[in-house]
Amino acid sequence: MFAERIKNRLLNWHNAGLYRKPVEINKRQEKYLFTGNRKVLNFASNDYLGLSVSEKLKQKVSRNFLKYSTSSSSSRLVAGNYSVINRAEKEYARFFGYEDAIFFPSGYQANLGILSAFFEKNDLLIFDKHIHASSVKGMLLSGADFHGYNHNSMSHLCRWLEKFRDNQPAVLTESLFSMDGDFLDVQGFKALKERFGFFSIVDEAHAFGVAGKNGKGIARDAADIGVGTFGKALGFFGAFVLLPAGFKEYLFNFSSPLIYTTALPEAHAASAIDILDFISQCEKKRKHLREISSFAKTSLVSEGFCVKGDAHILAIEIGDEGRTLEISRKLLKKDIFVLPARYPTVPLHKAILRIGITALHTEEDIKKLVSTLGLVQK
Ligand SMILES: Cc1ncc(COP(=O)(O)O)c(C=O)c1O
CATH class of the missing domain: 3.90.1150.10 (Aspartate Aminotransferase, domain 1)
Known part of the structure; x- marks a missing residue:
């Protein structure tokens, strides 16, 4: 029965023009x-x-892997919490203008890891309907209620905020949308944030490294938490979450996708520090x-x-x-x-x-x- 279902689903997917074959x-x-x-x-x-094909960056990363071990061989919570990783996280927080930062093995995991840890049943999330699949999965995992607003529509977001004023919702968006390619209306978003005082998470995966002064993104003034990935303009792999003080400690204690996974290796963190120099010079x-x-x-x-x-x-x-x-x-x-x-x-x-x-x-x-x-x- 199970095998039959798989076969049928694939067939339907094919017929609808939705079949994927990499x-x-x-x-x-x-x-x-x-x-x-x-x-x-x-x-x-x-x-x-074009950083991921830069000979200079490849050499730096190779040297880091020669210097350190090939794996952290453990979760951050067990024997994987290396000094160089903490140093790199501090440098990312400083560079992007936040109080703290934490690395995740991927951006997908980062969104799952923060949303499922910070939110819970009876919380309310309001989100742009075009946010990334990882944020949608993170919201589902959290158990919170959520309502979407029309893509980049500040007037629709405002209507939800007025309706749910007493629920103290948090708002999720991207700063440069991964499929539409349009920028968040940062000024409009910021004005709503000031008016309603909501907590905001802004995924800057496609903006960090490229948009804003020195590639620092465009949404710092409108974000409490910023999400970035190394796998796009930064030419590497893994991800980072930029946080207010005290939140990293919370994730170490309550974020299952962080606690139960092998930490990125020291060589990754050392390379991440090198990448900040590259970004500054781009x-x-x-x-x-x-x-x-x-x-x-x-x-x-x-x-x-x-x-x-x-x-x-x-x-x-x-x-x-x-x-x-x-x-x-x-x-x-x-x-x-x-x-x-x-x-x-x-x-x-x-x-x-x-x-x-x-x-x-x-x-x-x-x-x-x-x-x-x-x-x-x-
Ligand atoms: C907006 C956004 N957030 C998160 C991710 C996931 O990042 P990663 O590829 O590092 O898992 C992506 C990647 O497609 C993305 O477009």
């Missing part, structure tokens, strides 16, 4: 991926600054990324595409799942790699082609993307 990558070379016998231009990466890359992203949006719009996105993530609205998949397949045949984002990653029948632009891309690359898209979508 493309196997043989090798990566800067902005190119090698798959099958093709060399394809990669527009599906979150390596926004101003030219950030400028190029802003310019090339704006060029991409303008070019796509003038070719008649419906495009959302304010920065290095652009969402070309297609709608139908099957058609979105078809266009991405045709693009791949023409050596361009783009993610066809479909339900449940985005709402049903609102499928998009998600364009991830990095500082490795040039104007020529963008022109190639736009002209090839023009050809294949006919």
Whole structure:
């Protein structure tokens, strides 16, 4: 019965145009991926600054792994609480302007780990309907009640806040949305925070390293807790949560996804410290990324595409799942790699082609993307 259910679900998924099969990558070379016998231009990466292919960073990370052991071999709560990890966390808190910080093995785990620990039954969470799946799972795990507001609609958020004024809700959002590519209305959000006094958690996974002064993100003034991941602009792996004083101690005691997992190794923490220097020195890359992203949006719009996105993530609205998949397949045949984002990653029948632009891309690359898209979508 169980095997039958799995088979049927996959079949239905196929029929609805929602089936996923990851493309196997043989090798990566800067902005190119090698798959099958093709060399394809990669527009599906979150390596926004190209740091993960930086020779200098690779050398630093290699040296750190030679210096330290390959694994922490234990949870933070047992024998994995190394000094260098605590030092790195302090440096992250200082760099991003918070009182404290804690590392998690991944951003997914970080959102599960904080939401399930900080909130409980009878609490109320109000969230932007387009927040990441990990935050949604974290809310479910917490047992709290939750209500979504329309994506980036401060007036809808305000209505919920007025309705639930007595419940002291907390509010969850992203600062740069992973699929829509638009920025949070930070001023509007901050004004509501000041008016209603809510506690806020802002996931800056796609902004840290790239957006704001020195890559410090855009939402510090509106966030009590900030979530960042190393796996995007920071060119590494794992995640960090930026916290008010006293919250780290609470997570050590009550966050199951943190307590019952192996800590990231010392070499990770040492490399994380090195990465802060890289981020500080990336101003030219950030400028190029802003310019090339704006060029991409303008070019796509003038070719008649419906495009959302304010920065290095652009969402070309297609709608139908099957058609979105078809266009991405045709693009791949023409050596361009783009993610066809479909339900449940985005709402049903609102499928998009998600364009991830990095500082490795040039104007020529963008022109190639736009002209090839023009050809294949006919
Ligand atoms: C907004 C957001 N938060 C969290 C995550 C999860 O981060 P990680 O890849 O480190 O698990 C992602 C990654 O897709 C994301 O887009």
